Amino acid sequence: MSYLTDTTEGVQHLLMGNEAIARGALEAGISVASGYPGTPSSEIIENLARVASPGNLYVEWSTNEKVALEVSAAASFAGLRALCVMKQNGVNVASDFLLHLASSGTRGGIVLVPCDDPGALSSVNEGESRYFARLLEIPLLEPADFQEAKDMVKWAFELSEAIKNVVMVRSVTRLSHASGNVIFGALPVSKRLPAFKYHGSLLDPDCGPIISLLPGMPESKHTPQQGKIREAAQLFEQTPFNAYEGPKNPELLIVACSVASLYGREAIHLLGLESRVGILKVGTTWPLPQQFLKKNLSKTKEVLFIEEVFPFLEEQVKILAAEGVSEIGMKVFYGKHSGHIPSVGELNPDIIIDALSKLLGLKYRAVPKSLAGKVEEATKACVVPPRELSFCPGCPHRASYWSIHNALELDGREGFVCGDIGCYTLGMLACGFNAVKTLHSMGSGTGIASGFGKLKPFGLKQPVLAVCGDSTFFHTAMPALVNAIHHQSPFTLVILDNRGTAMTGFQSHPGLPVNAMGEEMPAIAIDEICRAMGASVEIKDPFDVEETQISLNRLMESQYGVHVLILRQACALSPERKTGKKYEMLVDEAVCVGENCGCNRLCTRIFRCPGLVWNKEKASARIDEVICAGCGVCSDICPAGAITRREKV
Amino acid sequence: MRIFGSNEMAADVIQRGLCVGCGACVDICPYFRSYRGRTAMLFPCTLPKGKCHAFCPRAEVDLDELSLQFFGLSYGDNPLGTYISVKAARGIYPVQNASFQAGGTVSVLAWLALKNRHIEVAVLTDREGLLPVPRLVTDPDDVFSCASSKYTAAPTLSAFNKAVREGYKRIGVVATPCQVIGLAQRRLNPMAESDFMDCASLVIGLFCTWAVDFRSFEPYISGRFAVEGIKKMDIPPPPAQVMEVYLEKGKAELPLNDIRGFIPAGCSYCWDMTAEFSDLSVGALEGRPDMNTLIIRTERGQQLVWQALKHGYLQVEELPVENLEHLAEAAKNKKKRGLMKLKEDGLFNTDDPAEHACLRMMPEVAEKIIT
Amino acid sequence: MRCLLRYLSGRRHYKKGKSLIMGVGKLPREPFNVIVTGVGGQGSVMLSRVLANMLVMEGFRVTVGETFGASQRGGSVMSHLRISEAYTWSPQIPKGCADIIVALEPIEVIRILPSYINKNVLVLSNTRPIYPVGVIAGESSYPSLEEIKKCVERLVCKAWFIDATDEAVKMGNSILGNIVLLGALSALEALPLRRSFFRDVISEMVTEDNVSLNLAVYDRGVELIKQDFDFRV
Structure with a gap:
């Protein structure tokens, strides 16, 4: 329960x-x-x-x-x-x-x-x-x-x-x-x-x-x-969701909504401004309770708005203040329009502390100068490497993009991938070998590819690929695919089917035999839908990198019609794969070519699976047993045959 | 030889359009692959020096270095390169239906070398449709399925690289001039590998004036004939100005001017018509469609020819003087065009260390060829 | 072990005004701020949830702010715990205001330390590195554990480095490194954390047959810190 x-x-x-x-x-x-x-x-x-x-x-x-x-x-x-x-x-x-x-x-x-x-x-x-x-x-x-x-x-x-x-x-x-x-x-x-x-x-x-x-x-x-x-x-006008907290007549009134009100309170507390600054938390931000706001705006002359993303509340209150100026008097407003609050990015207590310090002429240092100096000194000798986003160890997307990248390079006509929304969005980064070249909303990769395909008669020679996940396919890629097939736009749609809405935590979708509540439901087969629509359909396992690349190259050479290549392999974090490794991976240090000509660390430098580690002393790749998911793909990409896999029993 | 890495190789050769897709850089590392007649670099490699660059026939080739290595003398101005003798030859082998180009000399020599264990494996070029496909052949009789000219540039050396990796020690290669240069570069052991061994036990070069780019040639041909039905292709000597395509039923002719449009840019820099760094070079013989011109360049090449003669697999005649003159004239013209083009593009004997050359040779020799 | 209270009795350096909330008794400071940091997939979210629930059972108001989502994919992750006698604080700890940093991955301590450091901060860190892909690729380098320790120890009030993942591997599952750290955290006695509450919380989160393993791993964490104290005494 x-x-x-x-x-x-x-x-x-x-x-x-x-x-x-x-x-x-x-x-x-x-x-x-x-x-x-x-x-x-x-x-x-x-x-x-x-x-x-x-x-x-x-x-x-x-x-x-x-x-x-x-x-x-x-x-x-x-x-x-x-x-x-x-x-x-x-x-x-x-x-x-x-x-x-x-x-x-x-x-x-x-x-x-x-x-x-x-x-x-x-x-x-x-x-x-x-x-x-x-x-x-x-x-x-x-x-x-x-x-x-x-x-x-x-x-x-x-x-x-x-x-x-x-x-x-x-x-x-x-x-x-x-x-x-x-x-x-x-x-x-x-x-x-x-x-x-x-x-x-x-x-x-x-x-x-x-x-x-x-x-x-x-x-x-x-x-x-x-x-x-x-x-x-x-x-x-009456709800407890709108409330004022602070002195009767504050020097400055903070008008805040959502979690920004917590940041405001925190800033007031840290700066010890409880007797000088009041905070008006507005929970009903549209339509505004006019009387309540006018009453509170009357308390002071200076107002600071704190809210996240756009100055939504700020603009509404300004309209209200302009209309009610005879009742509440002239105000000075600070916020996103004045530049005291940034108009991009999320807020935090420190941003509000900065704004308050500026407005009230305070000096606040989160980390005292002497300590900050000490930190700078100490961290000079210990530089922190950045931790960029990457596909998980054993992720099928890494293997899929490996094949996609290689197929595009072999093809050599500057083909590209129209990306979509999901973990595979990371295909624009090094972990996806930078294959993805457009990225917009759910399903838009297929729609954009449909449009690119129709530019061929104008002389566009580049082959066009689109990617989309299994859940995204049902979400909005389907209408775009229908459009492409009806208009005979030549491109290849690669459906990265990892058996679930993986990025957000394996929620069900119509392609799975289960619903949100865990009840059995009829699964709707993506391949059958695509075939019924009129696309040619192939299904491959992306862990078979060579087969996948060969298919991709063949499909890219086709000048006509929409091709669908379904790359099906469950997400490494999925319940079915999380329970155990398929393979035990091993690196033969004697065989590993390492940094020498003939390899130059393909697995760790380019393939970049987090389950692989570069052993400097031995000048060889190594498997990190704790991290490796045992997918076996690195043994296929190793040019020397130094990485071997053994089926786990 | 100046040796750089893959990035220089990509910039100097591939991006400048010098690459002829010979396959010298393919299958020695994971970064270069050949696909449908073109060489692609999949990922950048950070090494400052690599085999890819060292083996490339279009990057920093030093003719004196090669000539000294293989013939013991500086590179001279003979348009046919260094050789022992030039003959007219015809292969004799009782195989029915084998499709030879002209006299079948190459097939018979490769067959014999395999048969008498002079080589363990032959690197040949087959075709699938119009796509040239390098093959490793160990059964002598399989040689004949690879016979006849391909005309499309092929990554034949990738198969040589594969043979070395698979541990073959005596490898025979049938290759075009650019491929023979790539192979010669490799045979210099430019990366000074401690376990190096020259595995190229027999190099048969093919005369070549140019090849065509598969990717543009294929749609042109497949738009006219069923590619599977093509038996053989030939370009008869001037003044024919056609390419002959032998089909199941009869022969079709295509205007040579069309075909010339498919010559890759890389061929225009080529200075070698007769594969000067081979053991034996073979080509057509003007006026004798049933015979080949055979240039014997090395001792071991000569040994093979003698054996073939001894067992009656080869029939040899003296080459008429005017044929030799014509051949030299054609070779000289190609050399001249190639050198001029290299000079024009600043790819010949560059003095500035920052500039990379495609080809280096003694300026006075070059001067003699050009004038 | 009493000596620890010394670390915890210091006042925050910011100017003390008329506070909205006054600290009362059970917490050395109001609010008490714990950062749990690590790399996506290491179980830092789980660790902060269990910790927060134990503290709620103890009667505190707790706010936990978490970064996850895209950062789960191999990126740095961080949870901010605000522990209070009576108040809901913001889900983000202000800069310079961490009281304890618990790290599932050692370099992450140094990543966040410059922002959240103050002279009273305590650090409890795992020793097992997870190399960023940039390090694996050779584009950046990862300092040695010795360098990391030296840097941290120079800066903070007190730091403990324990082989949490290695211990967890020994006991059967690497992912339980987070529970080793939680046990170790309880042994620091910087916060009132009861083993019985841990049992209650973890029983709700894992299958029945895994409860005893979790308890054993928690106890191992306690032991690692006690050994450290004994060694020092």
């Missing part, structure tokens, strides 16, 4: 932010949760899936975020509560439906939780989901700590049902992936019975059909939608 379903009210558990969000949804009595994996959001659905049971809670990893939101919306339409979860980029994918959902309105409470990744710690972008709330006119909440994450999500369902619309609760990496104490509330027992009521009039919000808008009649839905926003703003 997971502690997430602990029914003891008032009990305290250490919860990860994502677990707190999941618990909040459980306390709200959700019946459905759906999402698509993406750091830092994945653990929400994972944890809910663990406590799901038929008729009580249904949890799914949907094909993509748009579908996930549609699945959740259906539950809402039938009067049940539903939680939809995605990483920030996912909101872009879901946004087309979200626009219409926000317009149509909802019934059972529905909460959309996007997890943003300020600083792009695990992303290839630093996007923002909050602007969607404003753009599509739905309320937005931003929890600042773990307790609030739980409480706010629970409350968001109440809000959603009060205004009959979807509510967004935005988390960030430092909340989703951090942990803290959370006091549990009650778990509801009563169950709703789903029913979709559609017998009322077309615009009846409770019993009519649920439609986005009557064409040519924006007032039919848009007017009530804006009414909902005004209603939310009224409710926000």
